[in-house]
Structures are given as structure tokens and as C-alpha cells.
Amino acid sequence: MKKIVLLGLVACLSAAPVVAEDLSSRVEASRAAIKGFVGNLGGELKVALKKGGPLEAIKVCNSKAMGISKMHSEKNGWHIGRTSLKPRNFANTPDAWERSVLEQFEARKAAGERLMKMEHYEVVTQDEKRLFRYMKAIPTAEKPCLVCHGSRIAPAIAEALDKRYPQDQARGYQAGDIRGAFTITQPM
Numbered sequence: 001m002k003k004i005v006l007l008g009l010v011a012c013l014s015a016a017p018v019v020a021e022d023l024s025s026r027v028e029a030s031r032a033a034i035k036g037f038v039g040n041l042g043g044e045l046k047v048a049l050k051k052g053g054p055l056e057a058i059k060v061c062n063s064k065a066m067g068i069s070k071m072h073s074e075k076n077g078w079h080i081g082r083t084s085l086k087p088r089n090f091a092n093t094p095d096a097w098e099r100s101v102l103e104q105f106e107a108r109k110a111a112g113e114r115l116m117k118m119e120h121y122e123v124v125t126q127d128e129k130r131l132f133r134y135m136k137a138i139p140t141a142e143k144p145c146l147v148c149h150g151s152r153i154a155p156a157i158a159e160a161l162d163k164r165y166p167q168d169q170a171r172g173y174q175a176g177d178i179r180g181a182f183t184i185t186q187p188m
């Protein structure tokens with residue numbers, strides 16, 4: 001009996017350095033950066049939808065989304081972007097790690113977890129560099145998302161999307177689906 005307790009203690013001690021690596025400030029900073037990103041892009045989208053309707057808003061998404069993501073990336077010295085299992089912009093195609101997290105999110109949703117706070121983070125080693133990687137699920141709301149990502153997209157909007165995104169996969173969503181995720185990479 002004593003021996004088992006002792007073994008348990010040794011196991012705890014040897015695991016300690018990993019536990020001691022406190023990622024909470026990186027997680028907090030990631031959440032804050034995403035809030036800023038959502039504020040900027042959501043704000044632009046709302047203004048454009050009000051001013052010129054969805055056709056104007058597509059132009060804004062097209063011209064501003066990447067710029068806003070670049071701005072937030074440079075501000076923090078990280079990479080911040082959006083990705084999806086069914087991307088509209090081909091440049092948002094997930095890498096292998098992002099794909100596995102998006103699949104994990106789908107499984108967690110299927111198991112009943114709510115999307116609002118769904119996130120995943122991990123320290124990974126890529127090309128001999130240690131990276132902190134973080135992802136947060138993006139839920140599909142009925143309004144306004146389905147106007148441009150739903151299954152009954154108005155012909156004029158579909159045409160505008162076809163023109164800009166010949167490889168568009170981001171249609172046919174329903175409210176409550178996972179549209180994609182924010183993705184952050186911080187060098188360590």
C-alpha cells in the first residue's frame with residue numbers, strides 16, 4: 001500500500017514541470033485579441049449591411065477580413081486568423097493541427113457541449129520551434145450569417161460569391177452549426 005502511494009507521489013513530482021508552465025496569461029491574451037478582432041470585423045460587417053445590404057457587405061468581408069486579421073497579428077507579433085472545415089476563402093484552409101481541432105469541436109458539439117465558450121489550446125513543436133496554439137469555435141447565428149452562409153442564398157448574393165470565391169464551400173449552414181474557428185499561433 002505504502003509503495004503505491006510513494007509511486008503516485010513520484011509520478012506527480014515528475015509531472016510537475018509541465019504543470020508549472022502557466023499558460024493562463026497566453027489564453028487570456030488570446031481571448032482578448034479575438035474580442036478585438038470580432039469587434040472590428042463585426043462592426044465593419046454591420047455598417048456595410050446597413051449601408052448597402054449583403055452585396056456591399058461581401059465586398060467588406062472580401063477586402064477587410066484579411067486586413068483586420070493582419071492588423072491584429074502584427075499588433076501582437078502572433079498569427080491570428082479564421083479557419084473552417086468548409087472555407088469560403090481558400091486562404092483560410094486549415095492546416096493539419098487546425099483540422100484536427102475543428103474535428104474535435106464537432107465531436108464536442110455532438111456530445112452536447114455549447115459553442116459559446118468552446119476553445120482548445122496546446123503547446124506544440126513545429127520545425128523545432130515551440131508554439132502556443134489556440135482556437136475558439138465560431139457559431140453560426142441565424143442573423144446575419146445565413147444570408148451569406150445558409151442554404152437559401154439569394155441569387156444576386158450567390159452570384160457575387162461565385163465571382164469572388166470560385167472554390168467557396170461555406171454554404172448550406174444552419175443556425176447553431178460551427179461555422180469555423182479563430183486560430184492563434186504565438187511564438188514562445
Ligand code: HEC
Nearest residue numbers: 054057058061062065082087088089092144145148170180
Ligand atoms: C454579407 C455576407 C456575409 C455575411 C452576412 C457573413 N459572412 Fe462570413 N464570410 C463572407 C465572406 C465574403 C467571407 C470570405 C472573407 C475573406 O475573403 O477572407 C466570409 C468568411 C467567413 C469566415 C472565415 C472562414 C472562411 O470560410 O473563409 C468565417 C469563420 C465566417 N465568414 C463566419 C461568419 C459568421 C459567424 C457570420 C455571422 C455572424 C458571417 N460569417 C456572416 C460573407 C459573409
